[in-house]
Amino acid sequence: MPWREGPSYRGWMGKDVHGRTGQDIDIRYITEDEIPLWDRAVARGFMRPHVADGSEFRRLQFEPGRWFGAFDESDGGRCVATFRSFDTELTVPGGATFQVDAITGVTVNATHRRRGLLTTMMSRDLEAARERGSAAAILIAAEYNIYGRYGFGPATRGNGWNIDLARAGGLRAGLPETPGGRIDFVTMEEVRKFGPELHERWRLTQPGAIGRTPLWWRLQTGEVTLPGFDWKEPFAALHRDAEGDVTGLIVYRVDDNWDGGYPNCTLTVASFLALDRATATALWRFALSVDWVRKVVVEYLGQDDPLPLLLNDPRGATPHAEDYDFMWLRLLDVPAAFGARTYGAPGRVVLQVSDPAGYAEGRWALEAAADGTGRCTATDDAPDLELGVSELGSLYLGAETVSRLAAASLVTELRPGAAADADLLLRTPLRAFNPDGF
Template sequence: MTTRPAIDVRPITEADIPDWTRALHTGFLRSPAPTQEEIDSRTGYLLAHRTQGAFDAGRCVATYRSFDQELTVPGGHQVPADAISNVAVTATHRRRGLLTRMMTQDLTAAKERGDVAATLIAAEYQIYGRYGFGPATSMTEWTVDVLRTGLDARRLTPDDGGRIDLVDGEDVRKLGPDLHERLRRAQPGAVSRDDRWWQVNTGVVHLDRTPWVEPFYALYRSPSGEPEGLVSYVCDDTWHDKQPHDTAQVNWLIATTPAAERALWHYLCSIDWVTQVKSGWRAPDDLLPLHLPNPRAAKATTSQADWLWVRLLDVVRALEARAYDGVGALVLEVADAAGLAGGRYRLEAAPDGASCTPTGASPELTLDIADLAALWLGDESAVRLAALGRVREERAGAAQVADALLRTSRRPWCPDMF
């Protein structure tokens, strides 16, 4: 009987990047061999102390990366977050605790660093709840049947006096960051983007073997000339019986005002040859259908799916950072198997501010840290979770109090994949 050698989990070095990237591709079932361009690109931005690998006999078999992020909470305040990405374990090394080891090291460091929460986009639903993550935002994708929208094809310009111009990648890199900052500071669930995001999404930096296809970019300016919206989209080239049936696929759309959002959707539905518009990932209560004379022209192709997952690392700062529309108090018993943020807390909230303090008072609502994360940004309902047995009322009506305090009038939304 042979003894299996221990697998080394550690931060990677620059020399590890080719092997680490190969393991990442393998875990995501992509062609294993990375290009030199991708290796060079990753060498320039990976933070060695935040990028982990698991090595078996010197070969990388699992990957993990985190980086700094800001997350917007209800009320517009931004909190520091530990964004987690590139999590992959090679099929031959599953169920050996490699992700647990990497996750534990990273979350412990994030708490010591002072991050309020950790975030990720979960490829698989069942993995991350055991690490204290809860689904905190959702998304919906829409497909618009252009011919059924009821829009007047003769009116191709915004009816509010604004204008739409096609721009190029250089314009996007100049104007996009400010537009996104304005959006994300007003949108709970939105996260920060760095310069690299704009480089990747305008073709300056390539990360995979797929040839870069330059998208179209359309910019909306208000009647005063202020940039208020920007959309990136691509079109296919589909014909049936000598008739065009093109689809405009939205990569991303930023709008800082309802007028800009409306103008951009109307523009996309007015492009010659386009008979279908696919929205990309949008908020679950997105206004897109209601911007159309006939909302039934927009069909939810993904009616609702979990998107941003959150793991709270500091309950006090998390609950004090966000805004509350109502007035009330609640004692929460928060269970955290990892020992990072559990405890009993008294939340006192009002529109002019909130306080959250450890307390010895009797709990009114008992829940896991993952379920508190799902409630934190205002999307989930404590009453719903109580019906599922995931939240326990220690005082009758406590779940309704939680909903009155935590739920928001518009649902949180994260526009980004990371």
Template sequence: MSPEIRTLDETDVADWVRALHTGFHLAPSVTDEEVAARRAAYDLARTRGAFDQGRCVATFRSMPRELTVPGGAFLAASAITNVSVTATHRRRGLASRLMAADLADAKERGEAVAILVAAEYPIYGRFGFGPATWVADWEVDLPRAALDPRYAGPDDGGRVDLVGVDEVRKAGPALHDRVRALTPGAIDRTPGWWEIATGERVFASQPWTEPFFAMHRDAAGEVQGLVAYTTVDHPWPGKLPRVDAKVRQLIAATPAAEQALWRFLLSLDWVTRLDTNHRAPDDVLPLLLGDPRAARTETLADFMWLRVLDVPVALSARTYGGAPTRLVLDVRDTAGLAGGRFVLETDAAGAGRCTPSTAADEPELTLDVADLGCLYLGDESVSRLAALGRVAEDRPGAVRAADALFRTARRPWCPDVF
């Protein structure tokens, strides 16, 4: 018999967590404390499993999130996570069945898009997802960075101070709410996120090491930025310092705060290598160095994938560039969730309005819903997808007009794994 797909009840949680551990190559045993913590944190109505003869063999979960879109609006999104299939049950369509059930529920709830972080690239395109944000990780070789050794903090009246977890818990959430409003691709952080990030909640399978926290305040004393980082001290060959620093998170509400926090990290005594962790691919960091080549790119990869579930709501939520435009889009969706023909109209201020088209409207661009996901936050080029044959130009000039509409001045960025 085919495994049963269903949402969880209270008695399923321990078995589901064991299956998750197995799928993610963690220790197969789970503690009662972890089961209790996950049961308290999860919405069981949005947590699914595949069960074969009473044993959980696949896991899937989604969460409500707000996604920042170009222009600063927050869009209701279904954030998908904890997707796993036990090795003994692969290639049986379990992930497809779990995804189909969750996407249908998300559309019914009115969540205009679904988002996820893909562990493997080839999996999610077939479900209508496209890579919507990318990340870069740099490893900075500080001895080669040609830094100004005299840096002693901001010269605009602001300051950077080391702070404790209590201050982070107090000021961090409000700061992040300001930052995410400025960052297309960012999502909201729950109280539980801050509990984990500050060590208030720890899972046995995810040990927590307390980082250093540094906070930037401007000349008026307002918190404008926050960084968390860890250090590792290696043996010093020939008495030469060799300390690594790794950024866990760095958020800033102003360019001055962002630069001050980077300069603080770059000027840490004894540190010879700085790992930036996931940043936007067009982050300012390399250009802060006297020699940008000292920031070696360790990772440049897709990160957050997006699947449109409601085309009119999603396209009406964001703002656009270029001149006022009317564009007819023919969106193909084999799953039947978001396909159709739509009219996107924008005004001189960049506001957009998307509605279903009439039968008289001829398509000007034809594309798959997954490619609409690639374009939605402004990261991808319509022209590049057209060159690949993934966007069809049904009216001459439509590709150029769409490129002007969708692209953004800075690349979107999702700071958080979820």
């Protein structure tokens, strides 16, 4: 998995939002010359040893006006907090995509906490993202209790499986597979050649998926490296149909573990893409039949993937430790976001949304037609449901249900039956999934 890491604007908690905190700390967009300072600060903030200068890699990512640094002028201008963002596309229910602000590299040094540095950087970034036309912002939350303050809510979950091959008994007979299909090992250069187009086709079928840049593929295949993150070449195999078109990719590693003279190896699937069920079946049958392997670990897979049900004994698959909230989402343009996705049933609900930053604040009528299209418009009608912008973010891609959030006292039902009505409206045939850290 990949590593995670001005103008006036809205602010929270009464902080000064014009670049200085009043404590000789200057928050500004960094220049390319300041990348080495930023690189050292982000390693410190993530509590990683700064084993070598990562500036060469970071220059490949650098976008002026998107990287913040907080510099303590009383300490010789040391960089004490970091923040960066970039634009990417997010797939929403129905297959449409729109631009989102992807936030990463967020750190505050332990010596400078509780001074409003994150609040200032987040405020400025979200305002700029809204002005650029981003309908939402996304991030990977290292800690659960931080980002709800800024309007983010969990929008996808990590999901995976540990498969004991002796218990699982392999895949069931008679499952669909592609006539004339074949699987071939490929080099990392071939992954860079064939992987991007395959992923582009796949991500348009999966709500919650985001785009992958050319640099993403270079990093994942070892063409470029970031100091402090060990990279070892994995195994990679492509699936092609009878016409030779690439329809799937599996990337995995195998540990070399023996119990005396008895092989006891674990195969860990790091990446899995399949455009159809027949391709998926062929790739899983391949992964579950590798010599010497006694256990297969699938690190990241969609929650709706039927993999355990493909096994002769589904009890042979137990949940992987990565089963927790993953990508978080914060709405910046409610009409644009809800107008882009499709809906599970016709209907209308009125939402009263609170948002301290103001982007989603208001009363919104969410309406869906029988053909699955919908719209969200401001209204003065009596509200059916009351909720915060964080909860709205969790509902947007289908990660949560209104009824479950209402049971947890995170949504208030103002009209009896409104939660069930909203769940029918927001229902998605495929739960959101994003396998990529950023």
